[in-house]
Amino acid sequence: MNKPLRVGIAGLGTVGRGVVKILQQNGALIAARAGRSIEITGISARSRGTDRGVDMSGYRWYDNPVDMALADDVDVIVELIGGSDGVAKALAETALAHGKSLVTANKALIAHHGMALAAVAEEKGLTIRLDAAVAGGIPIIKAISDGLAANRCESVFGILNGTCNYILTQMERSGRAFGDVLDEAQRLGYAEADPSFDVDGIDTAHKLSILAAVSFGTALDFDSIAIEGIRKISPVDIRYAEELGYRIKLLGIARMTADGLDQRVQPCMVKKSNPLAAVNDVFNAVVVHGDFVEKTVYEGRGAGEGPTASAVVADLVDVARGNRTPVFSVPVAALTKAPAAARDALRASFYLHLRVVDEPGVIASITEILSTEQISIDSLLQRGSEEASGASEGGIDVILTTHETEEGAVRKAVLKIMGLTSLVEQPTVLRMVKN
Ligand SMILES: NC(=O)c1ccc[n+]([C@@H]2O[C@H](COP(=O)([O-])OP(=O)(O)OC[C@H]3O[C@@H](n4cnc5c(N)ncnc54)[C@H](OP(=O)(O)O)[C@@H]3O)[C@@H](O)[C@H]2O)c1
Missing domain, CATH: 3.40.50.720 (NAD(P)-binding Rossmann-like Domain)
Incomplete structure (x- = not known):
């Protein structure tokens, strides 16, 4: 030997x-x-x-x-x-x-x-x-750089942080608030004493930047990632998501668009028929779209002693075999510098949760603002104060989902809605991911 x-x-x-x-x-x-x-x-x-x-x-x-x-x-x-x-x-x-x-x-x-x-x-x-x-025990880097080497990657996204996924899963199962579940996750050793890297989305962003470089052959660009964590997710939003046929997951999403590379970390409403919606607890999953292979899905344990060490040892086997696959699929000099895509240009459906004073005309003012911004409403639910979360006294919940629209339009509409005197709480806006 x-x-x-x-x-x-x-x-x-x-x-x-x-x-x-x-x-x-x-x-x-x-x-x-x-x-x-x-x-x-x-x-x-x-x-x-x-x-x-x-x-x-x-x-x-x-x-x-x-x-x-x-x-x-x-x-x-x-x-x-x-x-x-x-x-x-x-x-x-x-x-x-x-x-x-x-x-x-x-x-x-x-x-x-x-x-x-x-x-x-x-x-x-x-x-x-x-x-x-990236994603602990899931051999996702090898899958993209070796198994999918024939493909031009169109998008790569997934659940990349087990701590956040555990917290969101427990919030959904128990109806408890973020802080409560985080405390429990810390006691069980699923969350660090300082959980900010995980719950504020930084850890997911680190992994996403690596996935994007390997998938698109682009230079690492951590600084262009729009990062949002899960602290603001409330049990009410999780309940409304359930009612609408969705689950809330923290996703890292990278897409190559005509305008450049779009990289985000954000809590999203994921339709229950999407395989990511069924990924619970500390599990991770990644979806990669290639131009010839189409959609591929990878799931497994994203952290922990055994799964992470398994990936480390597999990498040692690569080294022992003399495998010299470039770190980011192509040599560093061949990595391209993709411009960051304009954030507002994203087209998606959105979920808006607005807590407003229960008074005549309030829904009309909201729908008028949306219509001025050319946003078409897909569904509208209204819940009285007893059915609403009870997190703040008074007010009713207005839950809207939109047809596909530009994120910039939604941002403008939300700014206008925030100027309404009838608004009781900061609105929650979540991107909806269907497939
Ligand atoms: N844990 C996971 O599930 C997981 C999953 C994916 C990736 N990772 C990554 O894997 C790496 C290790 O994570 P971990 O969870 O194994 O961390 P950990 O349990 O905190 O272990 C860190 C180790 O580093 C040692 N260390 C710290 N400072 C040192 C120094 N100045 N000189 C020498 N040794 C030092 C510590 O020594 P002592 O033991 O003596 O304190 C400890 O053995 C991190 O980059 C992490 O992001 C972890």
Whole structure:
């Protein structure tokens, strides 16, 4: 058999521990598939004394992971520390500079520095594998860059954050408010102590930027993503969505349009017949449209020890096999710079939830504003105060869905509606995704 691939693992938390377990447990199987054995030679984390539930006594310990990137008996660095800068970035740069390929699950690092790192890797004939960084156990990067390589991608979108999907699923099942469910998710370990990266959509945006680059062959463009999280989603909106035949999901959506690349992270109303509507709890799913293959759907566990470590080890097998697929499907120099599509130009149907004072003429004023903006109403529900959420005393709920229209028109109409004295609360506006 060929020489073993010698691996240094930096970060022995949830994912790192999982990688060690898989390599120990399935070592022979993995060696047969990779054509050579994959051996851990070095490990590093913050605290050496932590019991990680797995025997690591045979591996050399490094207090500083960057030193491991200089070691002669390490061929590839597995970076599982996290964070877009700091030690993770220093480690990645040092590894590549010293002729070691890189495997990482760190979407923040890649979203912000992926192009520069990939350029160094290419220059040195090395590789960076990052399948674990997007949708955990779902091999979506490989599916797009290898399996769908024949296609021009038209859109890629999906549920990319398990924490948000868990919270929205629990809100739907229990009728509880966002804050309550978030507290529970934190107790169960599904949400971080500081949940903002997840619930404010940043984590989804990191992953979306990577998916878009791989799908469209465009330069990473995290800064152009319009990002909205799930904090404002209320149990009432979830109930109304149910009544209309929809579920609310946080989606990352990237589309190549005639005007440029449209990238957004936003809570959307997803029609129940859409496969994404049935993706619950911590699961992730991604839908990719290619010009010849048409629609393809991928679903699986988007996070956690086993699924994420499974993707990391698959990436190590790629490295062991000498697979040099470019990090973003095409070499860095061939990535194009797509302009960001104008946000207002999006055509979609929208859901509007307006809490207004129950007085004569209020519905007429709303419909008049919509009509002035050429927005055609698909359905209109009105709910009295007892049926409404009770979140604020008084007022009735007016729930409107529109036919397909320009987002810019909806934005203008909502601004005008917000000027009405009869409005009691900030309106909720959600894009509707049908198929
Ligand atoms: N958890 C998931 O389900 C998941 C899914 C997809 C992607 N990811 C990504 O995978 C990466 C790791 O996530 P995780 O959940 O495994 O994180 P984690 O459980 O917090 O583990 C982080 C590890 O990094 C070590 N570490 C932190 N600072 C360090 C430093 N300065 N020097 C050396 N080691 C340091 C920690 O050491 P100690 O243990 O000694 O504190 C710990 O072992 C992140 O980029 C994350 O975004 C995670």
